[in-house]
Amino acid sequence: MNIVNVGYKSTNYFAVGSTGTPLLVDCGWPGTMPLLLANLKRVDIPLSAFQYLLVTHFHPDHAGLAQELKQAGLTLLVCEGQEPFIPQLKQWMKPEMHFHDITLRDNRALPFAESRALLKAIGIDGQVIATPGHSDDSVSLILDSGEAFVGDLASPGAAPDEHAAAVAASWEAIRTAGGRTIYHAHAPLRHI
Ligand SMILES: [Zn+2]
Numbered sequence: 001m002n003i004v005n006v007g008y009k010s011t012n013y014f015a016v017g018s019t020g021t022p023l024l025v026d027c028g029w030p031g032t033m034p035l036l037l038a039n040l041k042r043v044d045i046p047l048s049a050f051q052y053l054l055v056t057h058f059h060p061d062h063a064g065l066a067q068e069l070k071q072a073g074l075t076l077l078v079c080e081g082q083e084p085f086i087p088q089l090k091q092w093m094k095p096e097m098h099f100h101d102i103t104l105r106d107n108r109a110l111p112f113a114e115s116r117a118l119l120k121a122i123g124i125d126g127q128v129i130a131t132p133g134h135s136d137d138s139v140s141l142i143l144d145s146g147e148a149f150v151g152d153l154a155s156p157g158a159a160p161d162e163h164a165a166a167v168a169a170s171w172e173a174i175r176t177a178g179g180r181t182i183y184h185a186h187a188p189l190r191h192i
Contacts, residue, residue, distance in 0.1 A: 001124070001145050003183070006039040008032065011061045012185050014149055015045055016141065018123040024053045024074065025141055025149050026185060027065040030099040036065065050074050051122060052108070056151025057138040058085040060092045060099075062185065067100035076107040077118075079128055083109075085137040112139075129177055133159060133167035140174055148179030152186065 004015040008028065013036070015022040022045060028036060040047055053074045055063045063086075066076050078086070086102050093099035110118060115128035126143035134152040141149040150170075154160075159167035174182075175192065182190045 001143055001147065003147060004043050004045065006036065006043060006045070007185075008035045008039060009061075010186060012183065013039075014183060015040075015043070015050070016124065016143075016147075016149070017119075019045065020049065021051055021122040022049060023119070023122060023124060023141075024050045024069070026056055026062040026151065027053060027069055029060055029064040030068075030093065030097040033065055033068055047072055047074075052077050052118075054079075054128065054139075054141060055082070056140065056149065056185065057135045058082060058089045058102075059135065059152070060089065062151060063089060063102070064093075064097075064099065067102045070103075070106065071100070076102070077110045077128075078107040079115075079130075079137075079139045080109075080111045081130065082137045082139070083107075085135070127177060129173055131170035131173060133163050133170045138170075140170070140179070142174060142177040142179045144178060146178055146180035147183060148174050148177075148181065149183045150174065150179075150185075152184075155187070155190075 005012050007013040014025040017023050054077045131138050131140040154167050156171050
């Protein structure tokens with residue numbers, strides 16, 4: 001499975017899957033499209049190759065460019081339970097960021113039970129599961145080959161007390177789903 005880090009500004013964004021139809025996992029702050037395009041050019045993946053954008057959670061450093069990417073032709077996958085969090089994204093945005101608010105009716109709803117079939121259709125063997133803890137809308141992509149893209153899920157033991165139980169349960173879910181090689185959004189690769 002091809003995994004390419006196209007991240008910038010201390011956040012990792014990943015192109016996952018075949019070079020023909022990779023999946024984009026997370027996208028950056030508003031106004032950073034030129035950085036994303038430059039990184040894609042560096043790794044020789046045209047933006048037009050992507051059909052879907054998966055957002056691990058709707059925070060500005062993970063979903064800020066979502067609407068602009070939709071306008072560029074990508075379909076935003078909205079996982080089960082994530083939609084109510086989309087309108088909250090704009091609370092972090094200042095006017096000078098020129099954030100494009102994410103419209104709700106033109107996304108692809110993704111129940112977790114359907115994630116395996118959707119991923120299979122673009123050549124990825126894996127699934128998306130709920131992994132709350134950092135936020136209630138956090139999800140992780142787990143490949144059958146063991147790679148897990150967990151967004152901002154805190155390392156076990158590093159979560160604040162009030163989130164410790166949710167974080168521990170999410171790590172258990174990741175392990176159960178076969179996640180072994182952990183791709184964090186803001187931390188180095190880690191094996192569990
Ligand atoms: Zn983050």
